[in-house]
Amino acid sequence: MTKKSPIALAALLLAVGTATLSLAPHPAFAQASASAAASTPQNTVRAEMGKPFAEIEKLVTAKQFPQALEKIKELNAFEKKTPYEEFSIQRMNAVVASNTADTELLATSFEAMINSGFLGMPEKLKFSEGMAGTYYNEKKYTQSKKWAMRTLDLDQNNASMRELLPR
Numbered sequence: 001m002t003k004k005s006p007i008a009l010a011a012l013l014l015a016v017g018t019a020t021l022s023l024a025p026h027p028a029f030a031q032a033s034a035s036a037a038a039s040t041p042q043n044t045v046r047a048e049m050g051k052p053f054a055e056i057e058k059l060v061t062a063k064q065f066p067q068a069l070e071k072i073k074e075l076n077a078f079e080k081k082t083p084y085e086e087f088s089i090q091r092m093n094a095v096v097a098s099n100t101a102d103t104e105l106l107a108t109s110f111e112a113m114i115n116s117g118f119l120g121m122p123e124k125l126k127f128s129e130g131m132a133g134t135y136y137n138e139k140k141y142t143q144s145k146k147w148a149m150r151t152l153d154l155d156q157n158n159a160s161m162r163e164l165l166p167r
Contacts, residue, residue: 043118045085049075056092065100072096087116103138107131107147125154129161136164 059068094109128151135144148161
């Protein structure tokens, strides 16, 4: 396995993902029937969360990661978060973690995102592979093996993870 930077890969994947983060719908669209809204899961965040999310994105763009983490803590303080809001917060945590090489925060965020139900199989595989490679490069072989095995649970034919295991 070549020594690539899985943290850089994670940062790229997450940057693309946060560009599509849905904030609360425009008021003109909010007049949809209550029954339709109740029967369809919404991949949006509440309007009052929109401002902190926008501030976090600006802080990340400006590479002000400690300040971004503080804003993420503000989001975590909201009560009764929807599953998508939790997912969105974890995605922002992962963006900050990948840019600061905080492997433990990145792993925690990826774990929550993978288990959220909002990621497709290709993203789950890339995030799992990225964590296995990151831990391997950091010589944290027990954690690397855990993530490699997790990847193989998702894709039994993953050659790079099979190659990583015996090392």
